[in-house]
Amino acid sequence: MQRIRLRYTKRGRLRFTSHRDFQRAFERALRRAEVPMAYSAGFTPHPKVSYANAAPTGTGSEAEYLEIALTEYRDPDKLRELLDESLPGGLDITDAVEARISGLADRLTASVWELRLDGTEVEDAERAVAAFLAAETVEVERKTKNGLRTFDARDAVAELQALRPPADRPGVGPCAILRLVVRHVTPAVRPDDVLSGLRAVADLAPPVPAAVTRLAQGLFDEESGTVTDPLAPDREAVLAAPSTAAETASATAPEGPAA
Numbered sequence: 028m029q030r031i032r033l034r035y036t037k038r039g040r041l042r043f044t045s046h047r048d049f050q051r052a053f054e055r056a057l058r059r060a061e062v063p064m065a066y067s068a069g070f071t072p073h074p075k076v077s078y079a080n081a082a083p084t085g086t087g088s089e090a091e092y093l094e095i096a097l098t099e100y101r102d103p104d105k106l107r108e109l110l111d112e113s114l115p116g117g118l119d120i121t122d123a124v125e126a127r128i129s130g131l132a133d134r135l136t137a138s139v140w141e142l143r144l145d146g147t148e149v150e151d152a153e154r155a156v157a158a159f160l161a162a163e164t165v166e167v168e169r170k171t172k173n174g175l176r177t178f179d180a181r182d183a184v185a186e187l188q189a190l191r192p193p194a195d196r197p198g199v200g201p202c203a204i205l206r207l208v209v210r211h212v213t214p215a216v217r218p219d220d221v222l223s224g225l226r227a228v229a230d231l232a233p234p235v236p237a238a239v240t241r242l243a244q245g246l247f248d249e250e251s252g253t254v255t256d257p258l259a260p261d262r263e264a265v266l267a268a269p270s271t272a273a274e275t276a277s278a279t280a281p282e283g284p285a286a
Contacts, residue, residue, distance in 0.1 A: 028065055028096050028097065028098065029096070029097045029099070029100050029101065029125065030094055030095070030096050030097070030125070030126035031094065031095050031097065031101070031103055031106060031123055031124070031125060031126065032092065032093070032094045032123070032124050032125075032126050032131060032258055032261060033092065033093050033094070033095070033107065033110070033120055033122065033123050034090060034091065034092055034120070034121050034122035034123075034258065035091050035092075035093070035114075035118060035119060035120050035121065036087075036088060036089050036090075036091065036117070036118065036119045036121060037049070037082060037086075037087055037088045037091060037117065037118060038087055038089075038117040038118075038119065039087075039116075039117045040117065041115065041116075041117030041118050042085060042086055042087040042088070042117075042240075043084065043085055044084070044118075045084045046078070046081045046084070049081075049118065050076075050078070052114060052115065052118060053076070053093075053110075053114070053118075054074060054076075055113075056110050056113035056114045057074060057095075057110070057113075059113040060106075060109035060110050060112075060113045062095070062097065062101070062106065062109070062110070063097050063098045063099040063101070064095065064096070064097060064098070065096040065097060065098050074095070075095065075096035076093055076094070076095050076096075077093060077094040077095075077131075078092075078093045079092045079093060079094070079131055079132045079135055080092070080132070080135045080138075080211065080244065082241050083217060083219075085239075086218070086239040086240065086241060087238070087239065087240035087241070088240065088241040089121075089240065089241065089242050089243070090138075090241055090242065090243045090244045090245075091241075092131060092135065092244075092257065092258075094126060094131060103123035103124055103125055104123060106123055107120045107121075107122070107123035122258060124258045124261045124262050124265060125261065125265055126261055127260075127261045127264035127265055127268075128260045128261055128264055131257060134245055134246045134257035134260070135211060135244050135245060135246075135257055136210060136211050136245070136246050136247045137185065137208060137209060137210045137211060137244065137245070137246070137247035137254050138208070138209055138211065138241050138243065138244040138254070139206070139207070139208050139241070139242040139243040139244070139254050140205075140206075140207040140208075140209065140218045140239060140240070140241055140242065141204060141205070141206060141207075141239070141240045141242055142204070142205040142207060142218055142221075142222070142237045142238070142239050143192070143202065143203075143204055143237060143238040143239075143240075144202065144203045144204070144205065144233040144237050145200065145201075145202050145233070145234075145235050145238070146200060146201060146202070146233055146234040146235055147201060147202065147203045147231070147233045147234075148201045148203065149189060149190070149191050149201070149202075149203045151203070151231060152189035152203035152205065152231065153189040153203075154229060155189075155225045155228070155229035155230075155231035156187050156188065156189045156205070156225070158225075158228045158229040159181065159184075159187060159221075159224055159225055159228050159229065160184075160187060162181055162228055163181070164179045164181050164182070165179060165180045165181040165224035165227060165228055166178070166179055166180075166227070167179075167180045167220050167223040167224050167227060168223070169214075169220060169223075176214065178214050178216075180216050180220045180221055180223065180224040181224065182212070183209050183210045183211075183212045183216035184207065184208070184209055184210075184216070184221060185208040185209065185210055185247065185252060186206070186207070186208035186252055187205065187206070187207050187208075187221070188205070188206045188207075189203055189204070189205055190203070190204040190205070190206055191203075191204070192204050205221075205237075207221060208247070208252070208254065209221070210247060218237070218239045219237075219239075222237060243256075244257070245257040
């Protein structure tokens with residue numbers, strides 16, 4: 028069995044698709060691309076697809092990850108192209124690598140987020156960010172299926188900056204960009220929780236909902252404060268050793284007639 032890890036995006040209007048919607052679209056893409064999927068056992072077999080830390084509905088993302096299990100060897104790059112062609116625009120497969128090292132989910136320890144606050148002055152955002160970072164704790168509330176829950180949004184935030192938007196951005200009027208690095212902790216701290224914290228400590232209340240995009244997720248490096256590519260260890264392992272699946276297929280292929 029070969030395992031392939033994929034990176035995909037949720038862009039534009041597709042950011043409003045739920046995780047269940049994406050699952051259905053992806054399984055249809057697997058059938059269209061004729062991917063030789065491995066299936067679970069039981070009365071209702073399902074394709075063996077493992078999703079890792081999906082972004083909330085309504086947020087865009089440049090860095091979502093999943094893993095699939097195949098019954099036959101496929102070249103990861105060609106598989107990526109076939110799946111990308113079979114998915115709607117906005118759900119784009121941007122990277123594929125053969126899984127060589129276990130524990131993809133363990134490498135997703137932090138996310139980099141961008142929050143676009145239209146109608147908010149950069150100076151107001153900077154003051155709110157300074158107040159948030161200066162606080163030891165910032166308690167926020169979130170409604171869950173078990174009722175209202177209070178937790179600290181400050182401790183999970185490794186970095187928070189207020190930036191000016193690019194000069195060529197569409198639209199008019201004031202706009203502030205927040206760049207946010209959040210560790211994946213329990214309970215999970217989401218970008219909207221940080222916005223609630225900014226409102227609590229500095230009364231920052233954007234007049235329109237923030238446009239939120241996950242730029243990256245991976246292993247958080249405490250020394251440099253960066254989030255590393257979670258597929259890099261697999262890519263390095265593939266370069267260090269050729270695919271065992273490809274070698275096996277080649278070795279077991281029937282030989283042609285003798286000359």
